[in-house]
Amino acid sequence: MANIFPKWSNTAPIKILICLALTVGTVVAGVTYWATPKYLRVGYQPIQPVAFEHSLHVDQLGMDCLYCHTFVDRSEHSNVPAASTCMNCHSMVKSDSPKLAPIRNSYESGEPVPWVKIHRTPDYVYFNHSVHINRGVSCVHCHGQVNEMEEVYHAKPLSMAFCLECHRNPENFIRPIDEVTNLNFRYDSREEQIEQGTKFVHDWKVNPPQSCSGCHR
Amino acid sequence: MRIFLAVWLFVVVATVSILGFRGDKSRSAPRWVFPDMDIQAKYLPQGQNEFFADERNDRPMVPGAVLRGYNSDIKEVFDGEYVFAKAENPALFTGLNESGKPVTEFPLEVTYDLVQLGQKKYTIFCQPCHGRVGDGMGITKKYGMSATPTYHDDGKRALSVGDIFNTITHGKGTMFPYGMKLNPQERWAVVAYVRALQLSQNATVNDVPTQYRKELGL
Numbered sequence: 001m002a003n004i005f006p007k008w009s010n011t012a013p014i015k016i017l018i019c020l021a022l023t024v025g026t027v028v029a030g031v032t033y034w035a036t037p038k039y040l041r042v043g044y045q046p047i048q049p050v051a052f053e054h055s056l057h058v059d060q061l062g063m064d065c066l067y068c069h070t071f072v073d074r075s076e077h078s079n080v081p082a083a084s085t086c087m088n089c090h091s092m093v094k095s096d097s098p099k100l101a102p103i104r105n106s107y108e109s110g111e112p113v114p115w116v117k118i119h120r121t122p123d124y125v126y127f128n129h130s131v132h133i134n135r136g137v138s139c140v141h142c143h144g145q146v147n148e149m150e151e152v153y154h155a156k157p158l159s160m161a162f163c164l165e166c167h168r169n170p171e172n173f174i175r176p177i178d179e180v181t182n183l184n185f186r187y188d189s190r191e192e193q194i195e196q197g198t199k200f201v202h203d204w205k206v207n208p209p210q211s212c213s214g215c216h217r
Numbered sequence: 218m219r220i221f222l223a224v225w226l227f228v229v230v231a232t233v234s235i236l237g238f239r240g241d242k243s244r245s246a247p248r249w250v251f252p253d254m255d256i257q258a259k260y261l262p263q264g265q266n267e268f269f270a271d272e273r274n275d276r277p278m279v280p281g282a283v284l285r286g287y288n289s290d291i292k293e294v295f296d297g298e299y300v301f302a303k304a305e306n307p308a309l310f311t312g313l314n315e316s317g318k319p320v321t322e323f324p325l326e327v328t329y330d331l332v333q334l335g336q337k338k339y340t341i342f343c344q345p346c347h348g349r350v351g352d353g354m355g356i357t358k359k360y361g362m363s364a365t366p367t368y369h370d371d372g373k374r375a376l377s378v379g380d381i382f383n384t385i386t387h388g389k390g391t392m393f394p395y396g397m398k399l400n401p402q403e404r405w406a407v408v409a410y411v412r413a414l415q416l417s418q419n420a421t422v423n424d425v426p427t428q429y430r431k432e433l434g435l
Contacts, residue, residue, distance in 0.1 A: 026229060039236075039238075040248055042239060044246065045244065061357070062356055088393040089346075089360075091391065092361050092363075093361045093362060110277075111271060122253075122255035123255060124254050124255070153242060
């Protein structure tokens with residue numbers, strides 16, 4: 001009687017196992033790598049109606065974030081400036097630049113400039129800027145080095161794990177309130193950051209919520 | 218097996234080259250993998266609202282509306298004990314006295330804290346044009362804001378505090394108003410700081426208290 005199983009069937013199970021392992025492994029690796037906010041959001045850089053450069057206005061001209069995002073320290077959302085804020089200077093500086101035509105039109109007609117929103121948390125998350133700004137959490141932790149960006153892009157994942165990483169150990173991040181809008185500020189060493197941070201956490205009674213209802217209401 | 222490996226390699230290379238790496242810049246809006254309740258039927262600040270002709274969800278102030286307070290002090294404003302500050306001390310809000318002239322005295326107590334607040338706000342809102350010491354040589358001067366004056370001549374020193382307050386609130390000539398960005402308290406704080414700058418830039422040795430002169434090498 002001839003062999004029922006041909007010779008190749010000796011290695012078939014192991015080959016099938018390898019193929020399965022490779023397929024499953026690759027899919028898992030792909031999902032962990034790509035299907036997270038670290039890939040989906042980070043790097044989002046829409047084309048804005050005006051080629052506004054933060055690097056020029058903040059680093060070169062030394063403007064403070066609050067000149068434009070004025071209400072970020074007392075309101076839950078951060079305002080994007082109205083055209084009149086730009087016209088403070090651009091009524092005289094580069095007042096006929098074609099790049100600024102949408103600003104001038106908006107200022108004259110009262111129609112808002114259609115800026116494209118970049119950072120957006122899901123609607124079931126209740127985020128509040130002012131509590132963070134008034135507790136020494138700098139813009140740089142959540143928005144990256146905006147002062148060096150020619151065009152703003154989404155620099156941090158802003159996922160739940162990201163928020164909680166800081167809420168569990170705020171002393172690793174917080175700094176003096178005066179330095180919140182100075183995105184280049186760093187303590188010289190990690191030890192100093194933790195030492196000073198621990199002091200601030202104690203003095204200001206910082207207690208970020210870790211319970212679900214803190215952020216989901 | 219070899220066929221499988223070839224297909225596998227092809228799929229991996231194709232996926233990596235289509236999807237790219239983390240942190241790559243992208244012009245297209247982020248995809249929501251599970252858009253459960255991420256986008257809800259509610260209106261958010263600075264959002265869009267088709268109900269209005271200009272599609273702005275934040276409505277501009279109705280002309281003639283009287284500001285009772287800010288969202289940030291909502292607790293005080295809606296408290297039963299709330300006194301309408303504008304009725305108590307109109308000069309604090311308008312910078313004008315009963316006859317409609319700019320006031321010459323501060324309508325609130327000038328403390329060290331107030332001047333400090335003024336310095337903070339001055340640095341944010343005025344320094345780009347008026348410069349760190351108020352000499353009008355802010356960074357924007359060399360880009361074309363040539364009209365910015367110095368605070369340190371007799372004309373500007375003669376301005377009353379009410380005049381400066383009104384300049385901040387409503388603007389003046391080529392200077393745009395800052396009333397929407399600073400609340401009245403903060404505006405008075407800035408006025409106090411402008412006065413401090415004027416003093417500091419027009420001081421003589423005699424203004425320095427004797428005990429500090431040695432420290433400064435005078």
